[in-house]
Amino acid sequence: MRLLDGLDLATKVAIDVGAHAGNWSFNLSRRVGPRGSVLAYEALPHYGRALSLAMKLVSAKNVRVRNVAVGDSERTVSLRWRTSSKKLLTGRTHIEPATEATQDVVEVPMVSLDHDLELQGIHLSDVAFIKIDVEGAELEVLRGAHKLLSNSHPAVFLEAEPEWLGRMGHSVADVFAEMSGHGYSPHLVTPSGITPTDLDAYLLQYESHSGENNVLFLHAS
Numbered sequence: 109m110r111l112l113d114g115l116d117l118a119t120k121v122a123i124d125v126g127a128h129a130g131n132w133s134f135n136l137s138r139r140v141g142p143r144g145s146v147l148a149y150e151a152l153p154h155y156g157r158a159l160s161l162a163m164k165l166v167s168a169k170n171v172r173v174r175n176v177a178v179g180d181s182e183r184t185v186s187l188r189w190r191t192s193s194k195k196l197l198t199g200r201t202h203i204e205p206a207t208e209a210t211q212d213v214v215e216v217p218m219v220s221l222d223h224d225l226e227l228q229g230i231h232l233s234d235v236a237f238i239k240i241d242v243e244g245a246e247l248e249v250l251r252g253a254h255k256l257l258s259n260s261h262p263a264v265f266l267e268a269e270p271e272w273l274g275r276m277g278h279s280v281a282d283v284f285a286e287m288s289g290h291g292y293s294p295h296l297v298t299p300s301g302i303t304p305t306d307l308d309a310y311l312l313q314y315e316s317h318s319g320e321n322n323v324l325f326l327h328a329s
Contacts, residue, residue, distance in 0.1 A: 110297065111265060111297045111302065111324055112135065112136075112139055112237075114302065115139075115236065115237060115263055116236075117136070117139040117140045117144065117236050117237055118139070118140065118141050118144060119140065119141060119143040119144045120140055120144050120234055120235070120236035120237070121140070121144060121145050121146070121147065121230055121234045121235045121236065122136040122139065122140050122144070122145075122146045122147075122235075122236065122237040122238075122239075123146070123147045123149070123221070123235060123237070123238045123239070123262075124136060124146060124147070124149065124239050125149045125178045125221075125238065125239065125240045125241070125242060125249055126149065126150070126151075126178075126239075126240060126241035126242040126243070127148035127149060127150045127155075127159055127173070128150060128155060128159070128199060128241075129155075129158070129159070129162065130148065130159045130162045130163060130168075130171075132239050133146055133148040133159070133163065133168065133171050134162075134163070134166055134168055134171075136171075136237070136239075137168040137170050137171050140170060141170075142169075142170060144170060145170045145171075145172060145230075146168075146170060146171045146172065147174060147225075147228065147230070148163070148171055148172065148173045148174065149174045149176060149177075149178045150173065150175060151175070151176060151177035151178075151187050151201070151203075151216050151218075151242075152187060152189050152201050152214070152216070153175060153214070153216070154189075155201070156173060156174075156175030157175070159173050160173045160175075172228070174219075174224070174228075176216065176217045176218065176219050176224075177203065177216050177217065177218040177219070177242075177245075178218065178219060178220070178221060178224075178242070178248075178249050178252065179203070179218045179219075179220065179245060179248040179249060179251075179252055180220055180248045180249075180251040180252040181218065181220055181252065182217075182218065182220065182223060183217075183218050184215050184216070184217055184218065185203050185205075185215070185216060185218045186203065186204050186205070186206075186207040186208070186209060186213050186214070186215055187201060187202070187203055187204070187213065187214050187215070187216050188201065188202055188203075188204040188207070188212060188213050189201045189212065189213070189214060190211070190212040191212065192212060194212070200243055201243065202242070202243035202244055202245070202272070202275065203242070203243075203244075203245045203248075203276070204275075205276065219252075220251075220252030220253070221238075221249065221252050221253040221256055222252060222253055222254060222255045222256055223252075225256065232255060232256050232259055232260045233259070233260050234260075235256060235260050235262045236262050236263065237262050237263050237264075237265070238253070238256075238262050238263070238264045238265070238266075239264075239265045239266070240264065240265070240266035240267065241266070241267045242267075243267075243269075243272050243275075244269065244271075244272030244273050244274070244275045244276045244278075245276055246266050246267060246268065246273065247273065247276070247278045247282055247283050248276065249266075250264075250266075250283070250286050250287065251286065257287075257290040257292075258290055261290075261291070261292075261327035261329050263324065263325070263326055263327075264287070264292065264324070264325040265297075265322060265324045265325075266283070266322065266323060266325070267321055267322055268280045268283050268284075268310070268321060268322070268323050269321045270311075270314070280307065280310065280311060280314075281307055283323075284306075284307045284310075287325045290327070291327050291328045291329070292325040292326060292327050292328070293325065293326060293327075293328065294306065294307075294310065294323045294324070294325055295323070295324040295325070295326060296310070296313070296320055296323065296324070297320075297322070297324055298320075302324060302326075305323070310323065
């Protein structure tokens with residue numbers, strides 16, 4: 109995770125949205141140190157329980173697991189964790205709008221970051237980094253963090269996968285526009301370092317065989 113090498117996260121708060129098995133949460137735990145903390149959000153109940161156990165096993169005492177989905181408001185959403193043919197969506201669990209609960213879809217509570225951080229007693233100014241990997245619902249997460257992004261300007265690393273964003277009725281352009289409105293600029297993390305990009309360049313490299321589908325947004329400040 110070389111992108112973290114250029115960020116000073118010691119004593120800060122880092123947020124892992126879509127924590128899954130906890131690889132990012134564990135690495136962020138080490139970066140923020142014992143005086144910092146990590147909020148790890150995992151929507152699927154089974155994964156959330158496994159994540160809590162994993163963090164205990166590796167003694168990541170500064171990681172707090174939140175077993176809820178993250179989006180633009182406080183409500184209940186449908187989360188697909190298995191296909192209709194019963195294939196597990198390991199690492200590809202996603203919100204599926206307007207879908208009723210079945211054996212393959214579970215209803216879970218959703219929170220917005222702005223509201224949940226307040227409930228958790230976390231000062232927005234302490235948040236230095238956010239990683240978002242929610243299989244197409246990234247824009248919803250950003251919209252629910254309006255105050256956080258406007259006031260605290262944490263670095264944001266997120267997945268911008270055109271097909272999955274389209275599943276939620278959004279596009280990569282929507283994500284870039286949202287972040288631009290908060291004063292952020294997009295960058296790619298390459299073997300040679302962090303490289304500025306823009307929408308056209310991002311989409312062009314994505315369409316190539318070695319395309320990257322993650323973007324690092326840094327605030328102008």
